[in-house]
Structure formats: structure tokens, C-alpha cells
Amino acid sequence: MAGKDRDAPDPAPVLTPTSFALLGLLNLQPWTTYELAQQMDRTLSRMWPRARSKVYEEPKKLVRHGLARATTETVGRRPRTVYRITPKGRRALARWLAQSADGPVFESEQVLKVFFADGGGRLDTLRTLHDLRAWVHERTMVNVEVGRAYLDGSAPFPSRIALNTVVGRLLDDLLECLDTWADWASGVVETWPDAPGEAPADQASLEATLRQAEARAERWLGSGSSPPAQP
């Protein structure tokens, strides 16, 4: 008619990284939406945090694209939907894994508050740093439980232990990094006057940070900057 020859009423919403996060889970085994939401909360949220409501929408999108199939079962009179990946879905996942991705995103209201510490008092900053450490500790407790479950073999997906070890290492290192920093920063802030705006410069720290960054840059140029060999 007046438009193009494709007059599709539902123009197939585009697949986002979140879609592939769900598809990746479906690649492990079939799940109900509820279970997918749980996995999202418990593990995926550490590297790809998304709202629960999205987790219920994305699998429908996957089905529309033919990357997953939905089967409805019933538990008593209550229906539930089980999703499983299709061969086309597996191929799409592999293609996604071969594409390049955006860099990481870090955001922290707490760090923002430290950055603007000169608008408040010294104790505000100390409390913010303390809250950050408390948050890290809470996360740590969960990680320790998961790690122990893998070591004594009671964890689900024992075949994923190698992958989980690698990624888990990063997630714990990031927590370690935050904890160490918050501890150090508390010590620094304690020596400050009551108005953080008048805090003296710490030239030595600045130089140490700069040296770390420069050393990293050299390491990169020396060893890692060439891409992995193609077959």
C-alpha cells in the first residue's frame, strides 16, 4: 500500500544484551520465568543487573525471534511457562559471543558523595565509607557461601565450575578493591579537618596512583596490545 512491501504490524523488537543474558541462561537448561528471575537476582545481577520486570519480558522476545520455545505446564490449576533454547537460539548466542561489546560501567552514589565531601562534614564522609564497607561485607558473605557450595560439590551446574571460578575471581577482586580503598580512605579522612574542603593535598598518594597507572600502560604496550591470533 502506501508503505513499504513489509507491513509487519509487530516489527520484532531488537535484541539487547539483556536478551542474550537470558538466552545464555537458557543455554544451560530449560527454566521457568520465575527461575530465570531468581538466577538473574542471585548470579547475573553481579555483572548485568536488570529489573525483575524485564526478566519476564525478554523470554517472550526470544520466542518472537525463534531463539527459544515456550511450553506451558500446569502446577495444580496454576499455569507456568517453561522456556528452552532452539538450535537457532544457540547459533544466535554464538554470534553474539563473537561480537565486540561495550566497556564496563561502574556507578556508585557513595563514591559520588565522597567526591563532593566538601559540601558536608568529615563525619558524613566517614559514615559513607563505613556504609560502603558494610555493603561489601554483605555481598562477600553471599559469595563465600556460593564458593563453599562449589568446593564441597553441592552446587548446581558442576560443569560450570571453571567458568564460575574465572568470573567469580573478578567479582571478588572488585569487592576486595572497594574494601581496601574504603579502609584506606577512612584513615585518610580521619586526619582531615572538620570541613573536607580544607583538607591538605597528599602528593605522595597522587604520585603513587600515577605510577600505578603508568606501569599498567607500559605492561599493556609491552605484552598485551596485540590481539589474539586468528586461526
Next chain:
Amino acid sequence: MAGKDRDAPDPAPVLTPTSFALLGLLNLQPWTTYELAQQMDRTLSRMWPRARSKVYEEPKKLVRHGLARATTETVGRRPRTVYRITPKGRRALARWLAQSADGPVFESEQVLKVFFADGGGRLDTLRTLHDLRAWVHERTMVNVEVGRAYLDGSAPFPSRIALNTVVGRLLDDLLECLDTWADWASGVVETWPDAPGEAPADQASLEATLRQAEARAERWLGSGSSPPAQP
């Protein structure tokens, strides 16, 4: 009338952390919206990344709440708006700094791809890790420049050197953490078979991570778990 005694047509949109991020910048000096957007890109985006369009909206919100005032100047025939903080704004900023905040958020499509590496080939994972290191290196270059500017005194806001040193330390530590991990992970993945799903477990690494987490937990219970003393 029929409603409450407040029949405000525009119910004063609520202030978000992003609002306070802008307010914090205004606490340093007056800025034009364009300059605010630049500051957001160059520095705040490392701990509170927000889209450019938001940066143009938030100051208007601040004005509606009486936390900032806008004055329009002209450069030739082109008008521009300069925002400056009000005393009420300074008080609001101090109140915000005294409140507790949410924990940090980390998200990375690249790490997600490593997590689902078993859906693709070994080389995909190696390339993803390489891309991550390249991204870290790019960021590092910018940080090194900023750091050097502070050391030779050519940076803006010399009075903020203490604050910037503390926060800059964290931001560089996080980059260091990502780089070290990606380098280590590349070495691990290189020993894997072509299908990462069949990679052998690395019990030693898992145990090392667990020990790190447990040590951190003990450090917290031993020293830091009590909140800072109130005056």
C-alpha cells in the same frame, strides 16, 4: 476545592542522585549547562554516568526547587544560561551527604560474555578479554593526563586536589583490578580446549578466591564493623 489545599499543576519532580551530582558541581562554581555536560563526561561519568540529555534537564529541576538560580547571558547573539547554587541548595546538598546511599553497581557486557563462554569458542573469549584490556588502557591514558596536570599544578580547582586524590585512587584501582584479572584470565583460557564448556576445574584458584573473601570478612569483623563515632 475537590483536591487537597495544594493544587500545584507541576508537582515538583523529585530530586534524584543525578540532581545532587549536578548540585555538587554547582557547589564548586557557577557553570553553564554546556560546561556541566562536559564535566559530567570527563569526570563524573566515572562514578555516576548519565546521558547528556539528562544533564540539560536536571539544572532546571534544581531551579524549580529553589536550589539553584539561572541567569541568562549572551555571547554575541547567542544566549546561554549560567547556573549558580543558592544557600538553600547548599543546605540541601549537606542533607543529601548526610543520608545513606545505595551500594555500587557494576555492569559489563564483556564479563557477561566470559560468563557464557561455553556458548562460543575459546578464541571468542580471548578476544573479549583483549577488548576489555584495550578499554582499560584507553581510560588509563586519560587518567594519567589528568593526574599529571594536578602534579604540575596546571589543573583546574587546585583546592580539590585532596578529594580528587582519594577518589582517583579508587577509580585507578578498579582499572588495575580489571586489567590484572583480564591478563590472568587470558592465561587461564589459553590452556582450555576449544570448547570452553569442557574446561577443567581449577580448584586452586577457587580456593584462593574463597580465602581472600574469608580474610576480608574477618578483617571487617575485627576492625571496621562498628560505625564511626557520633559527636
Next chain:
DNA sequence: AGCCCAACACTACCAAAGGGACTATCTTGG
């Protein structure tokens, strides 16, 4: 035997954020 509560299985809605397209003026190097 009956009841309560936690886990299960979602849907609906709206504010906030993302992000690109678009306009227009000013400055500066070649």
C-alpha cells in the same frame, strides 16, 4: 481438619534514563 505463610507465577504501570537527531551561533586556523 483447618489455617497461615512463604514460595510461586506472573501483569501493569509510570517515572527515570538512554541516546540519537536536529538547530543554530561563535571562534579559529589555514
Next chain:
DNA sequence: CCAAGATAGTCCCTTTGGTAGTGTTGGGCT
């Protein structure tokens, strides 16, 4: 003198976050 790039924004649409709400089922307790 002219083009390119910096300045100074506006507009709009989509995606996401996050909360509230609805009802079901199974297990434990009394």
C-alpha cells in the same frame, strides 16, 4: 574568507527501573 570544530542547547522516542498488585500452591503448625 571559509570550513571545521567548539559552544549551547532542544526534542523526541524507546528502554529500563522499580514498585504495586493479583492470585495460586504446598508445607508446617495447631
